[in-house]
Amino acid sequence: MYHQPNFENSLRHWINRPTFDNILTDIYDGEVWKTFKETTDESSNNFFQSDVADSHLGLILNLDWFQPFDGTIHSTGVIYAAIGNLLRDVRFKRNNILILGLLSGPDEVSLHKINHYLAPIIDELKSLWEGVTLNQTYKCQEGKRICAALILVSCDIPAARKICGHISALVSCHRCEKKANYENRQHNFAGINEMDEWFTCRDSAQHHQDAIGWRRCNSDAARKRFVKQTGVRWSELLRLPYFDPIRFITIDPIHCLFLASQNGL
Numbered sequence: 001m002y003h004q005p006n007f008e009n010s011l012r013h014w015i016n017r018p019t020f021d022n023i024l025t026d027i028y029d030g031e032v033w034k035t036f037k038e039t040t041d042e043s044s045n046n047f048f049q050s051d052v053a054d055s056h057l058g059l060i061l062n063l064d065w066f067q068p069f070d071g072t073i074h075s076t077g078v079i080y081a082a083i084g085n086l087l088r089d090v091r092f093k094r095n096n097i098l099i100l101g102l103l104s105g106p107d108e109v110s111l112h113k114i115n116h117y118l119a120p121i122i123d124e125l126k127s128l129w130e131g132v133t134l135n136q137t138y139k140c141q142e143g144k145r146i147c148a149a150l151i152l153v154s155c156d157i158p159a160a161r162k163i164c165g166h167i168s169a170l171v172s173c174h175r176c177e178k179k180a181n182y183e184n185r186q187h188n189f190a191g192i193n194e195m196d197e198w199f200t201c202r203d204s205a206q207h208h209q210d211a212i213g214w215r216r217c218n219s220d221a222a223r224k225r226f227v228k229q230t231g232v233r234w235s236e237l238l239r240l241p242y243f244d245p246i247r248f249i250t251i252d253p254i255h256c257l258f259l260a261s262q263n264g265l
Contacts, residue, residue, distance in 0.1 A: 001096070002137040002144070009139075011054040011085040027084045032151050032247060033058065040241050047149060054139075057148040058084035059098075059125075060091075063159045065108050077103030079121065079163075084151065100124075111233065114162055118236035125150055125240055149242060154250045164245045165211050165235030167227055174249055176201060179231075204246045211238055211245075 128148035
């Protein structure tokens with residue numbers, strides 16, 4: 001990518017984009033982009049700044065499955081990333097997408113087994129966080145040091161929860177403490193209008209500790225009991241020292257709002 005003629009210039013376009021007060025139009029308007037640090041030390045410099053706009057990359061991770069064949073059921077998955085520095089009109093073009101892993105199928109990878117596919121990807125992301133030096137780029141013949149951080153997981157709700165270690169059976173949202181009860185053989189998420197009583201943001205540090213606790217369980221039965229109690233499984237993403245499993249996941253509007261409104265919820 002760094003050998004493409006216009007790639008480095010495209011990474012800098014976000015610096016001069018128009019902004020509007022109290023209007024969120026892209027990832028650059030979010031608090032994560034504005035406040036994310038170069039190190040885990042809160043007193044360090046911001047990661048995204050104009051002088052490093054073409055060398056400090058913010059990655060957007062996605063996981064999805066598709067049916068590659070007609071006439072048979074075969075679910076193939078792909079883990080890929082987009083570069084948030086690029087503006088929306090070019091960010092998701094094929095030549096700008098990073099294919100990180102293929103999940104061959106024939107069935108979707110179940111629950112925590114996704115970690116087997118994530119592990120080598122996380123190893124690479126840790127190296128990118130520490131920084132790698134390219135011998136040559138199109139604009140810098142003498143070489144350039146590149147850093148990258150995974151700052152957003154943008155999938156539909158089931159995939160995002162699977163890849164980040166959240167469960168979904170009795171939890172309505174990965175951001176808050178709202179839980180469902182089980183009535184008439186179905187999960188009931190009623191009581192949304194009483195927001196003040198249940199809207200407490202989840203604690204990222206507690207999530208991390210619970211994930212470590214899940215990993216220490218020595219049997220499938222113990223893991224199931226632990227998940228039922230905490231709502232958390234281990235995710236390889238937690239090996240990234242900066243990754244926040246609460247803040248760095250989008251709330252999926254397709255499943256959360258549009259489909260719900262169609263059902264009259």
